[in-house]
Each structure stands twice: as structure tokens, then as C-alpha cells.
Amino acid sequence: MKLKSLLLGAAASLALASAAQAGRGDSGHLNIIYWQAASIMNPYLSGGTKDVDASSMVLEPLAHYDENGNMVPVLAADIPTVNNGGVSKDLTSITWKLKPGLKWSDGSAVTAKDVVFTANYCMDETGGCQQLAKFADVTKVEALDDLTVKITFGKPKPFPYGPFVGSTTPVIQARQFADCKGIKAPTCTEANFNPIGTGPFKVDEFRANDTITLSANQNFRDPDKPAFATVTFKGGGDAASAARSVLETGEFDYAWNLQIAPEILAQMEAKGKGKILAGFGPLVERLMVNLTDPNPKWGDERSTVKHPHPFLSDKAVRKALSMAIDRTTLVEVGYGKAGRVTCNVLPSPAIYNSTANDSCKVQDIAGANKLLDQAGWKRGPDGVRQKNGVRLSILYQTSTNAVRQDFQALIKDWWRQIGVETELKNIDAAVFFGGDQSSPDTFQKFFADIEMYANNFDGTDPEAYMGSWKCSEIPSPENAWLGANMPRYCNPAYDKLVAEMAGTADINKRAELAKAMNDMLMQDYVIIPLVWRGNVAARANTLAGVRLNVWDSDLWNIADWSREK
Amino acid sequence: MTPETTLTAAPKTAAPATEGDPLVRVRNLKMYFPIYRGVLRRQVGEVKAVDDLSFDIFRGETLGLVGESGCGKSSAGRAILRLYDVTDGQILLDGTDIAPLSGRELRRLRPEMQMIFQDPQASLNPRMTVASIIAEPLDEHRRLDRRARMERVFELMDAVGLDRDFANRFPHEFSGGQRQRIGIARALALNPKFIVCDEPIAALDVSIQAQVVNLLEDLQERMGLTYLFISHDLSMVRHLATRVAVMYLGRIMEIGSRDQLYDDPRHPYTQALLSAVPEPDPAAESDRHRIILEGDVPSPANPPEGCNFCTRCPQVKDICKRETPAFRQMSDGRFIACHLV
Amino acid sequence: MLNFTIRRLLFTIPTLLFISFVIFFILDAAPSDPTGNLPLTIPPDVREKIRESLGLDQPMIIRYLLWCKQFFVNEPLNLLAQWGINIGDPDRLRVISFQTRSPVVDLIAQRMPQTLWVVGMSYVVGVLIALPIGIISAVKQYSWFDQMGTFISMIGFSVPTFFTGVLMIVIFSVWLGWFPSIYDTTLVVDSWRTLGLQIRQMAMPVFVLALFNAAQISRFMRASMLDNLNQDYVRTARAKGLRERTVLLVHVLRNSLIPVITVIALGVPQVFGGAIITEQVFKVNGLGQLLIIAIQGGDIPTVQTLTFIFAVLIVLFNLIADILYGILDPRIRYD
Ligand SMILES: Nc1ncnc2c1ncn2[C@@H]1O[C@H](COP(=O)(O)OP(=O)(O)O)[C@@H](O)[C@H]1O
């Protein structure tokens, strides 16, 4: 920390001490540590989370996602929707209005031309823009007036919030980057390291892959913010030492992405210097139930819809397997604060989270046994249930990973208690997820009865993700085992919901449809959710205002952060 | 009979053994080296490299010290010059016992006694020029100005037959014989009385050996030096020495005038040793029968009970294995340590 | 000696060119993808475009020649331009890092201070403590001092720096709070107070690395001293009646230092290579950290340039070691 910044902070706090409201620079200096250092301040040239987060202190999009995954306007005056006329009825264009009077940190005005420039900057074929996918289907971006931008798509977009929503696609200044388009993009070192932005801070010194020093943007639109006068954004090291520097030594105020063993994190937190924060995106550890028969006797038709599974096609068995699981124990064993019990495959954003399946939260071995008894599965002499010569004997596969193997052992024992025999198998992650056509052990081929892994989706919109369980997504030799529908679930009612969502723009209506799809999968017990996995960060006790956000940059609301007395 | 050697100097007439005035008197000198073993490097024993030596060296004479390799000759020579801290015994140099001295007192006496080493290459500091090697002892012990010092260095170089122009060269630039001359010049720098020559020619070519030996003899004559001449080359010792001491396993077996020993060896070990020397006279050579000793020399860390030579002595008796023979003077003046004579 | 030096220097040019090609070839053959670390949500066609924009669609030999031009021609010209000597078009393309899109040479220059401060200082400190320890250990062979020295250097050798580093952080940063656990590369030393801060933040990484360096060099010093202590010329020096101090410091030490100095010179390139692990543990972010991040990120121009500069330093310090040997040991003559 530089002496100058200390003095500045002190002077600022003296000057404003009498003011009732906290003012800009009042809180002095903020120390942030990212154990992966930022390489560049331009997310269009590096999509790495560290780079996106670092630049989010300086560059801003039209709208952010808040910690619940809802959009909040930033540079935009409000969020365009079909209802307010911002999105055209045919869903092919969206018109954004900027807040009036916005200024870049160099004092010049922010106009719609900057937004247009940014879109063209990224969509330039030769520039290697890493956020190009966000601009998919965009055919035209035009400035209708100084404050209005219209984005036109080549096809209807029920969710037209790809460009300029979230920190991955902020608005950059046209004047600064004018000579940096296309093949010249990488040569603009000065612009890429010190972008002129609208955000609460501006770069004083950028040391690539090391440290960024920032100070408050005097032209920031809210005159009382940011509360911090200066920021040091340090990079490097590893997650454990970053956690230590916040929780144990108190040298830093905020540490990002702390994937370390839950018990170590808990020990560090016990020192009392800081708090662990967890944010939960859509990442769910789950069991996939194979509805088709993986028996090798079927040869090329193994695990295809031609042969239904001998016992997992019985819903009572699938339900009993889910009931026997103690999800609270799994969370404690595997993830601590970074995990939560969930009964949904789509637990977030919050508006998509269903409460219809919450009975799974408590383990019910007795109930599971009763259910199987009623369904006619009788225990044999070895304790394994059977019916008509079919034994409840399961091959349960997953990737090689300490936590997953713990889970396998626990679940095997619970299933034993309901008369189900389990054989465990673990496969190297590179093979399991590798998609190699010649390997029998990929998660798509699913030559087992049950498999376990985690999955999620990018952004806040679950449309594509929920589409994974359409009939047409079933992997098979015909489609080279591509497809995400591992359970081989095929339900016309489900496919209908998917199609309906593709034509619906209203966000609340979309949420209802997604929840209905989730409930259908849950109540058919073809996907058995286990643990909702989150991101972990740490903050110092004296740092106020942090709202950990998995949908956007961790630092999305850094303008609101302040030092608590 | 005159030994036929390559040497040009005439052999000396042997001085009687007890005649003269001793410059060095060694009494019961012991030099034991501790042996450390194991992780903790505990002392587990000692190498009795020199075990109870007593003898005199007379002014102006050359005492030859002979024996097989490893019998303790070098250790004895170094102990006498106090290059080691001796274990026990007295070393009287000109009447002063130097055995218990150390530090400054010992350094004060260093000019009196010097050593010429076996390996002239290794015994010269490779990073010093000839001039600085020779001058260093002068700096330490004599107060000379630069001119006088250089003068002395040149004088010494002349004395040992080195070209003055080589003063600023390094030892590796010289041949073996020249290097030994540097070693000799260095030893002479402080005008010592007594010089231990530890196999000074063993590392040299035969053709050069004679030159160096001649130089040593020449210097002895001119400067009145007293030598302890260590060698395993019995013919060379016969040529040089006035008296000869024979060592075996850290002890002296027999000491007497050169002629007594060479012509009439008494100790069985001396007899065996000399029987291995080729006679210069072909007639005598054909008579010579070699006494071949059985077995190996015992380790000085673990010498046998009784006489040190008892394990290999061709004439061994029971008493030899029990009692250490006294070092006695014979009627002819020689000393001998043997139960049989 | 001059002839020898010039001859050797000329000879290094083809050697280094060859090395640079080998490095390039190996880097190209290794499965490193600059887009590999990007979030999975970036689709394959975008990745392909990114690779094209980095010039990775060009054949290997073209990329190599381009790098050669940028590194051997443009960079030196750029350096001259900074000193006010302008030759040719000032807009020439420099070696640009994939990750940061900034000139690699500038990144290296930015890393130099902390690497030299920490790694360099640890080398100096290591040498300064290693020499007396080695000397005393040899002179007092098997004394308790020597045994302690052996034990400590065994620890210094065998305990990895990430372990000693973290241990020190837990003790001195977490428990005692004496030293910061994270190095501040932006600290500007311009007063006594900032100097104090700098010393405090250097203390632990320097100590950890110095221990490691000292362990090796002190063993080497000890062995070399022991070698010389048993030499005849030492006995000669004693026979001359020199003080024991003179014998040890003038005769034994000066001869023992010859191989040690060579080893020290050969170790210098490692300083510039940085200490990857120690830099990571203490977040020093020097050259070592730059290299490791570049490797992880598939940043080929950075890895290539850094590795090549290390190669140059290694070749150069080998030459320096040879020359030093020639100067220090009169027995060695190269002409
Ligand atoms: N510094 C020493 N430490 C331990 N043992 C030694 C040392 N010097 C000599 N010895 C041992 O003492 C014995 C006599 O050695 P030395 O005097 O060199 O014999 P010589 O000169 O007759 O060949 C040998 O066994 C040798 O190993």
C-alpha cells in the first residue's frame, strides 16, 4: 500500500467525517486478492473470469445480473422487454436506452455510438473476440439517437439479452479503441491495460499477471460512490493462501473462488477475521438414471431406447433410490459451506427454483423399503430384492475424484439398507467426459445403470439447458453418442414444454415453464439431484456491501462496498 | 666396494654412530591418529603411525630413514617438525623441547627447521608465483624491504640453480625437477639448520633424481645442514646417509652407521629388507638370496602383541609374541630392538 | 583470453539460434492451446477465430521466422528507439504475449525488479552465509558446528520450498504477524519507512530461498576446503611458519574458492529464471511466476522468449564461469 494512498484516504475521511452520509473515497483503501492474476483489462480479448472481474471495476455493461440472476440496469435507463416495448413483438430486435448524462472517466460523454462501436469491435472477424458467442445472430447494431441503441437479430430471440448484459460484454470507449479493431486489437496495449470506463474505478497502474492499482473514478455517475478511494487488485498464488490472507492474516479484504477442502476453510474462518461467502449458480451434482438396458448382451444396441431397463424402468425403484439418500450428509462430507441440499436439477436463478419436490430433503429408508415391498420387490436370501428373477443390482459409475468416491461409498450403503446391491466403478475424468467414440466408458454411452456428475449452464437463461432432456437429445450410435439426454428420457409432454418456452419472451412465463420441466424430471425420478454446489469467497469482517454473485462479476457492485467501522 | 650409481659425488665416509653433538634428540615420540566411525563420529581407536621412537641426529650428518611404504616415515618426519601435534614424547631441537610448544612459540622456531616434500607439484600453492612462494616465509619472519627481499629470492634461486627470469612464473610452468628446486629454495629461505627431506626424489624422473640429490649434498656442504632423509630407496640412502634407521610398523627396528647396517644387518627385518636390494656388483648379486617375508604388514591401528615384526619374522620365538623387545645399544654402537640379538 | 572469449562468443551464436529453434519446435509439439483455459462456455468456432487472430493457423516455420524477426531485429531496434536512435518504421511488430496482448519484453522488464530483489538477494544472502559455514565446517570437520551444518543443509536441500514457505507464513504471518504473507510488487522504496516495509516483505521469501541456496553452496565450499586442506601445499605453508589464519585464508581459501566461484557463476541464470515455487508461495510475481502462468495459458510467445533468454543467460554464464576459472587458476590457459 502506498503512503500516498493512505494519506489520501485519511484526508478524505477527515474531510467528510462530519457528513452524515458516507461519501466518495471515505473508506480509504481496499485490498482484493484473486489467486489467478489478471492478464488484461479487456474482456473481449480474454474471457477468463479473473480478467472479466478485474475489468468490471472499470468497464460496465448496459445491465448487470444481480445475485439472484435478475437483470438490473447499469448504463441503461431500464431493462427492455416486450411489455415496455423495448423488445419487438416478433422478438427480432431489442432497443436499449442509455441513462442521460453518463460520463467516461476522462470526462467525455457516453453515447450510443460507443455501444455500436463496441459491438462492431467484437464482431470483427479478425479481432479474435472471445465474447463473440454473446453476439450470436446479431445482424445489425445501430444508434437511433445519442442515447438509443437498437440491436437486430437474424431470427426471433425470446431471450435477447446476450450482448451488453453482464460483465463479459461491457461498453468500451469508441475514441480510445478506434485504432484497435480487427488485427490491430492486440497491439493496443495501453488501451487494453488502461481502458477508459464508466465504472467506479479507473486504472492507475496495470501490472499484467500481477497487480492492478486503481483509484476512484471522479466522473462516476453517483457522486457519493465508490466508498473506497483506492483499490489494490493482487493476483497470484493459490486458493488456500488467498483464503489465509483474508481469514487469518487480515492483509486482504476480499478473496475470490476458494475451492479448498471445507474443513480447512472452516478452521480459517474460526480465526474470526473474516467471513466465508457462498454463492449458488445452477451447478448440481446429480445421479442420472439409465432408463435403457446397458446389458452387454445387446451388443450395438446396449443403452439404447430399443431395450428398456429391466428394473429402472419401474418408477417405484427410481423413487426408492432417491428416498434412501441423505443429502444433508453428502453436503457436509463433500462441500461444507460450498454445498446445499437441493431437490431440483434447476435450483437457480431463484425465479426458476421449484419447491414442489422438497420432500427429498429428508432421508426416508423406511418409506423406500415400504415402497419397494408394495411394488412387489421381495428380499431374497442374500438381502437383495428381486422380482420375476430380476435382482436389484446396480452398476454405479462416476469420474475419479475423492469427493465422488466418498459419495459412492455412502450411497452404496444406503441402498444396501433398502435391499439394493451396488457395484461401484470410477473412470478417469479425461475418459469419462472425454467423448472418445472408441471408449466404452464415456458418460454419453452410459454403459451402467446409474452415473454421477455435475453440470450447469452459462448465463441465467435455462432454455437451452432444459432442452437437454428432449427425445431428440438422446445419445445413440446413430448420432455418434452426441446429446445430453443421459437418462434416455422421452416424454412428449416434456418436449411440448420445451417448444413452448422457445416461443415465450415474458420472463415470468418462462420461469413457470422451466419449473414445470424441472418438476416433471424430478417427479419421474430420471434425474436424482444430490448437492447444489456453489462458489466460495471470503471477505474481511470490516468489508460491507459484498453481495456474492455467481451470474456476473464478483465485483459487480463494488461501487457499493465500504469499510464498516 | 664402491656402489655404482649415476651420482657424481663420491660416497661419504661413515661417521661413527655415537660420535658428535646431536642437533635433534627424539625421545619416546608417539604419533597416534584417532579413528572416528559411525553417524556420531565417535573415536573408535587410533592409528599408531609412530610408536615410541627414540634417536639422535647429529649436526651436519644425514640420517637415512628407511622402511616400507606406510610404516610411518612421513608421520615421523612431520611429527619431528611439529607439523602435527604429537601424542607423546620429546623432541629436543638444539636443546629446546619443541613437542609441547604451539602457536607463536612454535612459529618462532620454524625458521630453524624445514621440510622438503615428496610431491613438488602438490606442495607448491598453484596460485602463487615462484617469487611469492619463496618470499612468503621472509615476509613472515624477517623484516626486509622490497629490494632486499627480491635480492634474497634471487640469491636463493641462484643457489638452487633456477633462472632468475622465472621468478614471476607459476609452479605449473616448470618441470618436476625445477619444481623440487623451488621447494628446496623455499625451504632454505630462512637459513634452517635442520631439514627433513621426505622422499624428495621419489616423484622425479631417474635422470633428474641425481641432479637433485647432488644439489642437496652440495647445499649441505655449503650451509652445514643436517638432514633427516626419508626414503624407501635403499641404494639412494646408502649413497647419501651417514647413519640409517630402519622403521617397521611405527617403530625403529635398527639404527646404526651406514656401513654397519648395509654390511652386517642384525635385525631380521633389516636383513629381509636389504636382501631385496639388488647388489651393484654382479658377483655379489648372484650370491644374494632374497628373504621373502610371508604375510601382510599388520594394520597400525591394531599392531600385534609383543614385537611388531613377530607376525612376519622368519626367526620368530615365543617371547617375541609376548614381550615388546627393548631398544638396546649394541657393543658396536648400533641400536636394535630384537629379542634374538 | 580475449581471443578465447571472442571465439567462444562467436560460437554461441549458432548454438543459440539452434536452441531457439528447438524451443520453438518443442513448444509447438507440446499440446498447449492458448484457448484451453477459457471458460467452457466459449464455443469451438469462436476458439478457432481466436487462434487465427493469434496467427496460430500459420505453419510452424513461418511463426518461428516471424518470432526471430520480432525478437532479433524489432526488439533491439525498439530498444534503440527508446534511447532516441530511430531506424526504420517505428510501428514494427514486437513479440506480443497471447495472454496480455502486450510486448513480452516489457513484461519481463516489469518483473525484473522483484525477481532481482528477492531471488537475487536470496542468492547473495545464501552465498554470504554459505561461505563462512562451509569454511568453518571444513576447518572444524566433525565438530558439532559441522554436524549442525550438515543437518541444516540436509533440511535446506530436501525440504521443498513450498513446505518451508507455507510453514514460515503460518508462523510469522498468521501466528506472530511479523511479516506480510503477500508480497506487494507495487511498493516504491523512497523513504526509510518504505525501505522497512520492503525488508519486511522480502524477509521470508529471501530466507526460504537463501536457505536452499546456502545448503548447496555451503556443502560445495566445505568439500572444496577439505580437498585443499589435505593438500601438501597447506603443509608447506604451515612449515613456513605462517599463522594458521594466513594458512587458511590465504592459501586454503583462495584455492578452494576457484571451483566454488564457478559454481556460483553457473547458478546466476537460475536467479533470472526466478524461483517459481517460492514466488508462488509468497506471491512475489517475478519472472518464474510469469513463466508458469504463460505455460498454463499456452502463451507461446512469452514462454518462447523467456526460455530463450534463460538459454542465453545459461550459455553466457557458462562462458563467464570458464573465463573466471581461467583468471583465478593460473594453471588454466585457453590460448
Ligand atoms: N593424517 C592421518 N590420519 C590418519 N592416519 C594417518 C594419517 N597420516 C598417516 N596415517 C597412517 O599412518 C600410517 C603411516 O603413514 P605414513 O607416515 O604416511 O607412512 P610412510 O610415509 O612410511 O609411507 C599409515 O597407515 C597411514 O594410513
Ligand SMILES: [Mg+2]
Ligand atoms: Mg611417506
